[in-house]
Amino acid sequence: MAGMGPPPKPAGQRRRRNATVATTRLPAEGRGGRRAPNWPLVPDVVMAARRDLLAAAVADLEEDLAELEGTRKEASVRRRLETTQEKLAIIKAQMKAQRALEADLWRDLWRLPQAVAWERLRWTRDVAQYVRHKVLAELGDLAAAKEARQWSDRLGLSPMAMLRLRWEVTVDETAAKRAERDRDRSEAETPPATAQPAADPLAALRAV
Template identity: 35%
Template sequence: MASGGARTRSGPPPDPNALRRDRKSDGEWTVLPAEGRAGEPPAWPLVDHDDSAWGVRELELWRTLWAKPQAVMWERLGQELEVAQYVRRLVEVEQPGARANLHTLVRQLGDALGLTIPGMHTHRWRIADGAAEPRQSSVRTPAPPARTSARDRFRVIDGSAG
């Protein structure tokens, strides 16, 4: 039986808008362009399937994914093969009767590529303000100041002016 200790993704995910920003472990957040990656996608790196319908679907997903904001980082990190493997597995999952463990693998690959919210938080990526960004406020609104004296609190209760 395994004993305690740190585990992957244990605890709350990092929050780019957290009030406390002085933790060394928090690291820097990378802001991805809301408009996505510009230009043509890289060449498809995998061997094509025999079934032409699979190949058409793979290339459709490939083009769609390489236009996303996360693709800026994939290109920088040279993750063409990882994205292609995700695409191939995703096409397999779309088929009727796909194995349950394949669904889990696709989710994990999506997390690893930053295609999910938890995956983006793990990588400390956020999308710049724009239509593609998840709802997040970049500026926290401070709470209204608390009353400073007992006298002020009693004014509220009985309505007296002093």
């Protein structure tokens, strides 16, 4: 009939003007104790390059020192060598600490409730990027600290970031109550410690 529009769409196909994004519920126990994924990133190439350059500089200065032994330039070259050796030792220590801290933080993060969402979204490399910047920040890199804060927001590692991502941590109340009952039962079945009779301080005197 003229003047009539198309028939209305079924309710399931209508666009809701005030539709909201559903909240993602994350279990408080996280991934259930499963191991963290394999570390996906290569070693820190910047730190490795600095180490290699310093090692080459040390080798060159050692050669120069051997050639200049007994000359007036010997003291100057020796000071430069000692300074470069110190820098090399520092960066080697930083790289060792970096590897250990990255491994620890990587393992700890995948125990969080947020790890359930990361796994679903395949954000393994994103989490690794956060770990790298966070560890470098802890080692004193201010630029890495800024990057770590940004990655933290993206990964939902703060209450505000979780709210923005619409993530919510939920507790399995049934499992929690069961664990509480088991704990109470275990405490009830544990026999109380038998009190030992107090020693008589006059017994030794009476025996004399």
